[in-house]
Amino acid sequence: MNQLKKIKNRVTNLISKNKEPIEILREDQLRILTANKLLTTPNSTLFYTTHKCASSFMRKLLIKLATKGNYALNDYANAIWHLGNKLDIAQDKKNFLVQFLENNYDRLFYKKNEIYGPLRFPIDFPTRNTFKHIFFLRDPRDVIVSSYYSFGFTHSLPANDKGKKSVLANREEIQQKGIDQYAIDFADELVERYNGFKNLKENCDSFIYLKYDDFTNNTKNFILNLSTYLNVSLTNNEIELLCAEAAPVQKNIQKESHKRSGKSGQYINELKPETIVILNSKFTNTLKYWEFED
Numbered sequence: 001m002n003q004l005k006k007i008k009n010r011v012t013n014l015i016s017k018n019k020e021p022i023e024i025l026r027e028d029q030l031r032i033l034t035a036n037k038l039l040t041t042p043n044s045t046l047f048y049t050t051h052k053c054a055s056s057f058m059r060k061l062l063i064k065l066a067t068k069g070n071y072a073l074n075d076y077a078n079a080i081w082h083l084g085n086k087l088d089i090a091q092d093k094k095n096f097l098v099q100f101l102e103n104n105y106d107r108l109f110y111k112k113n114e115i116y117g118p119l120r121f122p123i124d125f126p127t128r129n130t131f132k133h134i135f136f137l138r139d140p141r142d143v144i145v146s147s148y149y150s151f152g153f154t155h156s157l158p159a160n161d162k163g164k165k166s167v168l169a170n171r172e173e174i175q176q177k178g179i180d181q182y183a184i185d186f187a188d189e190l191v192e193r194y195n196g197f198k199n200l201k202e203n204c205d206s207f208i209y210l211k212y213d214d215f216t217n218n219t220k221n222f223i224l225n226l227s228t229y230l231n232v233s234l235t236n237n238e239i240e241l242l243c244a245e246a247a248p249v250q251k252n253i254q255k256e257s258h259k260r261s262g263k264s265g266q267y268i269n270e271l272k273p274e275t276i277v278i279l280n281s282k283f284t285n286t287l288k289y290w291e292f293e294d
Contacts, residue, residue: 042231043206044110045071045132047117048197050190052146053138053212057246058118061223064242065115069232072114076101081158098123115230122196129204134229135197138212139292140190141267141279144183148174152182180275183267187282194286211291213264219243 047062049055059075066073077097098121101108105125109116117134152174157164174182201207208229215222220243227234234242267276280287287293 041112042069042071043130043132044112044114044116045134045230046109046119046123046128047115047134047136048120048122048200049118049136050120050138050140050143050193052143052150053136054215054246055118058136060245061226061242062115062117064234064238065227065230065232068227068234068238069230070113071230071232074108074114074116075118076108076116077118077120081163083159085160095121097121101125121193122200124196124200128200131204131206132229133200133204133207134226135201135207135209136212136215137194137197137209137290139264139267140187140194140283140286141183141271141276142212142264143190144186144279145179145267145270147186148179148182179270180272183271183275184278187279191282191286194290198289209290215246216264219246 047058049058059078062073062075065071080097080100101123102125105127109125109127109131111127111130151167152171155167155171157167177185201209208225210222210225214225220239223234223239223242267279271279283292
């Protein structure tokens, strides 16, 4: 029975119950419009990545894509970072953000027309598999090197008092360790994180995987792949402007600068050969699965 016949029968039945036909028509029209909107509204998207993976540009790109695609962009990590003492959660505790987001998923993650990210940890929740997923990852050995200089020297401080104290203590510890010991200690945590991303990718209905090298080698194609996946149309001029703004690889590397070199393979020159051997052993499965093998 088609929709028009259903409405006709419903109107006929309810007229006999002294209910105005126009009221019934409006009710059913509203239901049809709501159903059509749900069918045409895109599923929400989860953007998974790590620190030191073109973070500044990715935020700008997500804002542009969200605006053009009528998505709502939700960067919870950035919001919490700047709310400071206004938000009474344990920002000084390890994994507090993961626990906060997962424990409150029903109020923070909506299924339609939103983009969530960057999510720099494997955030999981019961309805997550129906979302669209973007995985944007960098060789973990380069992530380690960039993280050392960032968290050990230049990363901005949170507005939260406890969080600030924790970040400063962590910074001092990293500097005392030096880059090689930091690399070895941080490797196990990154292995766990990349394994978490692997589990999310293998348990979802839709995903796209883009590597950091895809971004640095062909920024335009990278943007096109991402926008196509999100069903967002960008003009050639918009893409060119984004590419110019990306500037993924810098010529001058400065330890004091929060935005350092975007080059791949920098770990080879930054770490001792014996440290690289240890990292290669720890990351054997990770490098193979995410296609970062030399």
